[in-house]
Amino acid sequence: MTVRGLRALAGPVALALLGAAALSGCGVIPGTGPVRPVVEHGFERPLPIPPLAESRVEDGVRVFSLTAQAGEQEFAPATEPGTATPTWGFDGDFLGPTLRAERGEQVAVEVANALDEPTSVHWHGMHLPAAMDGGPHQEIEPGGDWRPEWTIDQPAATLWYHPHPHGATEAHVHNGLAGMFLIEDDATAEAALPREYGVDDVPVIVQDRSFDEEGRFRFEQDGAEPGELGDTILANGAVGAYHEVTTERIRLRLLNGSTARTSQFTVPGHEMTMIAGDGGLLPEPVGLDALRLAPGERAEIVLRLEPGETVRLRSAEADLGGVAVPGVMGGEAAFDVLELRADEELAPSPEPDWPESAHAEEDALHEQDVARIRDFTLSGREINGRRMDMERIDVVARLDETELWEVRSTEPIPHSFHVHDVQFRIVSVDGEAPPPELAGRKDTVYLEPNRRYLLLMRFEDYADAEHAYMFHCHMLLHEDEGMMGQFVVIAPGEDAPERLPDAGGHQHGGE
Ligand code: C2O
Numbered sequence: 001m002t003v004r005g006l007r008a009l010a011g012p013v014a015l016a017l018l019g020a021a022a023l024s025g026c027g028v029i030p031g032t033g034p035v036r037p038v039v040e041h042g043f044e045r046p047l048p049i050p051p052l053a054e055s056r057v058e059d060g061v062r063v064f065s066l067t068a069q070a071g072e073q074e075f076a077p078a079t080e081p082g083t084a085t086p087t088w089g090f091d092g093d094f095l096g097p098t099l100r101a102e103r104g105e106q107v108a109v110e111v112a113n114a115l116d117e118p119t120s121v122h123w124h125g126m127h128l129p130a131a132m133d134g135g136p137h138q139e140i141e142p143g144g145d146w147r148p149e150w151t152i153d154q155p156a157a158t159l160w161y162h163p164h165p166h167g168a169t170e171a172h173v174h175n176g177l178a179g180m181f182l183i184e185d186d187a188t189a190e191a192a193l194p195r196e197y198g199v200d201d202v203p204v205i206v207q208d209r210s211f212d213e214e215g216r217f218r219f220e221q222d223g224a225e226p227g228e229l230g231d232t233i234l235a236n237g238a239v240g241a242y243h244e245v246t247t248e249r250i251r252l253r254l255l256n257g258s259t260a261r262t263s264q265f266t267v268p269g270h271e272m273t274m275i276a277g278d279g280g281l282l283p284e285p286v287g288l289d290a291l292r293l294a295p296g297e298r299a300e301i302v303l304r305l306e307p308g309e310t311v312r313l314r315s316a317e318a319d320l321g322g323v324a325v326p327g328v329m330g331g332e333a334a335f336d337v338l339e340l341r342a343d344e345e346l347a348p349s350p351e352p353d354w355p356e357s358a359h360a361e362e363d364a365l366h367e368q369d370v371a372r373i374r375d376f377t378l379s380g381r382e383i384n385g386r387r388m389d390m391e392r393i394d395v396v397a398r399l400d401e402t403e404l405w406e407v408r409s410t411e412p413i414p415h416s417f418h419v420h421d422v423q424f425r426i427v428s429v430d431g432e433a434p435p436p437e438l439a440g441r442k443d444t445v446y447l448e449p450n451r452r453y454l455l456l457m458r459f460e461d462y463a464d465a466e467h468a469y470m471f472h473c474h475m476l477l478h479e480d481e482g483m484m485g486q487f488v489v490i491a492p493g494e495d496a497p498e499r500l501p502d503a504g505g506h507q508h509g510g511e
């Protein structure tokens with residue numbers, strides 16, 4: 001058995017130790033290192049806005065290009081000024097440009113791997129053919145490239161992209177590979193929402209990191225729950241960032257891009273109007289005081305500020321819902337993320353006008369259409385008692401069938417359940433209607449331990465027996481250690497193969 005295997009077996013033991021450490025009030029957990037409190041810094045750097053990716057249109061296809069590369073960036077004041085932290089980024093040192101396309105457009109991305117190990121690029125939240133999905137079967141060798149192409153065929157939404165190499169996703173994302181992919185459509189344009197990119201429509205990628213004495217990212221990979229929790233909070237890669245607000249209303253597209261930390265976002269003194277979740281506009285806007293986002297989840301919120309006002313987006317103590325030792329899981333940390341400084345004079349923002357189509361989009365998902373109900377139990381590093389196997393097909397779904405997935409975590413540790421290809425609707429949580437912030441189309445959901453989540457989804461447009469989509473925990477240590485499965489969508493009358501072809505010789509991190 002490998003070291004990883006032993007660690008997975010040691011899970012319950014480690015959990016018991018965590019409990020003991022918390023009870024003794026000791027900050028150091030045996031075998032796992034210290035729990036670092038989040039350090040706050042002054043908010044003195046303008047929020048970096050990831051550039052909009054350039055594209056060209058060739059034969060009716062909008063073509064982007066992205067190169068995964070190594071670089072370095074300064075993270076002062078978390079590190080000494082002048083310290084260059086080794087990083088990875090797309091087309092730059094850290095993170096990547098924002099891709100933006102319209103619904104209905106055909107897009108292609110020329111992805112190049114300039115790293116010295118295989119990586120992949122997955123389009124998180126995108127409905128597209130499995131062969132274009134960028135999961136662990138589409139790894140790109142060092143020096144290699146890959147050109148997925150597909151038609152954008154889903155409502156406007158804040159999606160993102162990140163690597164998905166087998167067993168190494170946590171490390172690749174932690175090094176800095178991630179970016180946003182925005183889809184726009186007419187319905188959202190009609191809603192009169194703030195939409196000037198980087199001005200009143202602002203991407204905010206929230207991540208945590210820690211640094212060692214030399215200013216390198218600390219990444220211990222010791223298998224300890226819940227994965228790497230950093231003591232420094234980054235907004236679009238900056239420590240202590242502010243954004244100058246010039247309009248009455250500002251729209252923040254929040255992405256929890258952390259590898260392990262679940263955050264509970266608030267803007268003290270203000271109500272947040274949540275307008276969209278993972279997969280696009282909510283059926284109607286929701287006023288919220290706090291919003292929990294697990295790794296991989298997104299939300300769009302609109303804030304209305306008074307002239308001259310300064311407020312902060314904060315991550316408050318998170319209610320992780322029945323998690324043992326929430327302090328160890330990051331639940332007790334509270335810190336500011338981003339400062340918003342409103343100008344003395346603010347340009348008027350139109351009153352948002354909610355489009356009818358925000359409701360219509362849900363119409364394709366009907367409970368009475370459910371053809372199959374499946375159970376998924378998450379425990380240890382397993383889903384239904386199995387760890388990820390690149391060749392095993394865990395679920396065979398049929399094209400144009402609606403399914404109900406009943407998902408449950410049976411251990412008191414956090415999980416963030418994500419399904420590729422589809423946007424699902426949460427029908428219920430323990431038999432009750434979900435809270436309004438979980439009412440829209442979603443691709444990732446935080447699982448409170450020991451609760452039953454019913455997810456309604458439908459597999460449309462793309463059948464391919466030879467290429468799989470993934471479902472997994474989006475806490476990336478969990479994913480890398482095997483908490484992932486594969487599904488294929490096959491056409492009516494077709495048979496699924498017994499096994500999938502292996503991805504090739506470059507699997508790493510697993511056994
Ligand atoms: Cu965001 Cu399978 O991933």
Ligand code: CU
Pocket residue numbers: 122123124125418419420
């Ligand atoms: Cu995904």
Ligand code: CU
Pocket residue numbers: 414415416473474475478479483
């Ligand atoms: Cu998990």
